[in-house]
Amino acid sequence: MTPLNAPGADPFYFLGHDGPVARLVKDFPWGTTCLGRVETWPQSLKTATALLIHSPVPMVMLWGEQGVMIYNDAYSVFAGHRHPALLGSNVREGWPEVADFNDNVMKVGLAGQTLAYQDQELTLHRKGYPEQVWMNLDYSPVLDETGRPAGVIAVVIETTERVLAERRNRQEFQRLQSLFAQAPTFMAMVSGPDHRFTLVNPEYNKLIGNRDVIGMPVREALPEVTEQGFFDLLDHVFTTGEAITRTSLRVLLRWRDQGPLEERFVDFVYQPIRDQDGTVAHIFVQGSDVTERVRAENHQRLLINELNHRVKNSLAAVQSIVTQTLRHATDPGQAAQAITARIMALSAAHNVLTQESWDSADLRTLAQAAIRPFQAPDRNTIELEGPDMRVGPYAAISIALALHELGTNAVKYGALSVPGGTVLVRWNVSGQSVFTLEWIETGGPVVTKGDHRGFGSRLILQVLPDQLQGKAELDFRPTGIVFKLTAAVEAISDHAA
Known part of the structure; x- marks a missing residue:
């Protein structure tokens, strides 16, 4: 009886591996390609094939002038939806979107030279649509029995995630620098x-x-x-x-x-x-x-x-803005955007106060500056209603930041997150010298009270009433949330800042 590992028993005995791609290699009709039946393969081709099949690193071999592709399990993952059709195909046809790139690879490799690329950017169709990818690529010639280049072997390490992460980090760094x-x-x-x-x-x-x-x-x-x-x-x-x-x-x-x-x-x-x-x-x-x-x-x-x-x-x-936002952030990009938006809201309040030499601020002007980023360009989504009155610098900053947090929440989850939603901001002073400020949302999705309180919730329900010695309430109504602040007129008129 002939041993199972002998050439006569299995023409693919030289693979010595039984992984998914190895099985595809064994079942592939190589006789239809320029490589011919496996029984006719030169030892150099068999040795190179066994080498890459065993490697845990993504590797592909391009054999002959046509660059017939043989690769391993790791490369099949890189190939995405192109696998298994790539196996046995000519590289210029298997990757038509980068045919010119691979044409140069074949010319250089079959001339006995090597190529190396770091973070090479290419556009590949691995998932049915074009996507930008970055790779470290190393190409070396494969010599036949006469010492002449017969093919090219490539080590392909995708670096897309690292390149994009570094790019995001640079962008975040630049945004922080801008701040x-x-x-x-x-x-x-x-x-x-x-x-x-x-x-x-x-x-x-x-x-x-x-x-x-x-x-x-x-x-x-x-x-x-x-x-x-x-x-x-x-x-x-x-x-x-x-x-x-x-x-x-x-x-x-x-x-x-x-x-x-x-x-x-x-x-x-x-x-x-x-x-x-x-x-x-x-x-x-x-x-x-x-x-x-x-x-x-x-x-x-x-x-x-x-x-x-x-x-x-x-x-x-x-x-407080930087520390509290970073402390509860899970995504650096969102944290940077939140920090920027909150500091810009603080800056807008400062601009209003600066125009008045920091003595006091007109409440309507202050509210208009705070809600401006949330107004729709084609209609007045936030209405202001209330008598003319002035507030001290300390109250002005607190109210401006509270309106910013309410507006941000409304855009994400409340009335301003859907077409047709509106917000009414109104204030008044009662006969007992009690100041009332309300934020009333209508026309938005149904909102429910959550267990988690972030920086914005703590600001409007704890910090704001504590600073103004008042009381704050947040009502989750079917028509939309309603926020109500009550405080003594004397407290909001205090010029301390």
């Missing part, structure tokens, strides 16, 4: 135990004399502050996870590492940013240069006290 660049205060991000600069905004660059510090540890980037205690503060935040705030702190900085030291005074916050496992990975630095003096000494002191008060509140608002 930093628009901030009126100085901001920076340092990472790791050596506090290496990863982000700085124009105001921070201005503070340190426009030095190029990205990628440098703080001790190396700003050597003149070595003995001024800032490194100890950064080390403390990184080690303990405790935020540190300082006001009117004196710092001596050198302009572009040249010339004498210049005295500056800064307000700042060092805020720890934690990884998913809870460890501190970054420190968010934000603050303001409060050095300049333009008025007489007594007026100067009053101005600085007022400025410090406002800056701390602005920084606290930005800090």
